[in-house]
Amino acid sequence: MSQPQTHRLIQLTDAHIGEDRHHRLAGICTYDTFRQVLADIAARRDVPDMLMVTGDIAALGKQEAYKLFAEQIRFVDIPYAWLPGNHDDFDVMQTSVTSAPYWSLLEFGDWRVISLNSAVSGQVGGTLIEAELEFLATTLRSESGHPIIIFTHHPPVSVGCKWLDKQKISNAHEFETIVASASNVRAVFCGHVHQETETRWAGSRIYTSPSTCFQFAANSADFALSNDCPGYRWIDLHPDGYLETGVCRLDIADFAVDHQVQNY
Ligand SMILES: [Fe+2]
Structure with a gap:
């Protein structure tokens, strides 16, 4: 019988890839930084079991952007x-x-590993529609004997940036009630906020992660960018139900965001 093994996942988030390879956002070529992140992952000695891509793959939801994404990630x-x-x-x-x-x-x-869709068409902030909450509750019940992690784009908690905190999952309380009633949710991993945070929540923990392009300034009331380089999160799922996670940051010498930009 084979030994139980540790499974490593890597979370990639908020690539914001444009319709062509040269598309720039906040002075950053998002396609290039996405490729640099992939190159960093490819150079690792510990090959992950899976890459979990937690939304905002495209800058504008266009087919060409998803084609560029799929072309590179393969x-x-x-x-x-x-x-x-x-x-x-x-x-x-x-x-x-x-x-x-x-x-x-x-x-x-x-x-x-559960994925939830918190994106609602035409809305910047997140909401978990009834079907998603129902799916979560049913799955937590049917998989009650297993350690569980959840991925979703928007965080259900504030991260300390007033402008971003308005966009957190609008019905986070219902989400929290469902997770709190289960005892086996080890962590929730989110994107959207382009920064690394960790919060205790619903008897579990919420982690947010750096974007593969530009980062938002921590603890900022209004829209503001930081000079931090692109990054990604690794997650180790151990066979005894123990979870470890951390962030890897690229070191790009000429990484320069345009601080004049007021939106993205
Ligand atoms: Fe987002």
Whole structure:
């Protein structure tokens, strides 16, 4: 019998890829930084089991952006899963990121990995519609014997930036009630806020992660960028139900965001 093994996932988030390779946002070529992040992952000695891409893959939800994304991510030769963010178009994604369909439940050994769609068309902030909450409650019940992690684009908690905190999941309380009633949710991983945070929540923990392009300034009341380089999060799921996680940051010498930009 084979030994139970540790499963490593890597969270990639908020790539904001444009319709062509030269598209720049806040002075950053988002396609280039996405490729640099992939190159960093490809150079690691510990190959992850899967890349979890937590939304805002595209800057404007256009098919060309998803094609560029799919074209690049296949070079690292690691399976990947994705979920939509507010800048994405879920319907367009489902027909253009065809090498990996949308999976709402994945298994890694004893672990279960749930993806929730917090993006609602035409809305910047997040909401978990009734069907998502229902799916979560049902799955937490049916998988009650397993350690579980959840991925979703918008965080259900404030991260300390007033302007971003207005965009957190609007019905976070319902989400919290469902998670708190289960005892096996080890962590929730979110994107959207382009920065690393950790918060105790619903008897579990919420982690947010750096973007693969530009980062938002921490503790800022209004829109503001930071000079931090692109990054990604690793997550180790151990066979005894223990979870470890951390962030890796790229070191790009000429990384310079345009601080005059007021939106993205
Ligand atoms: Fe977002």
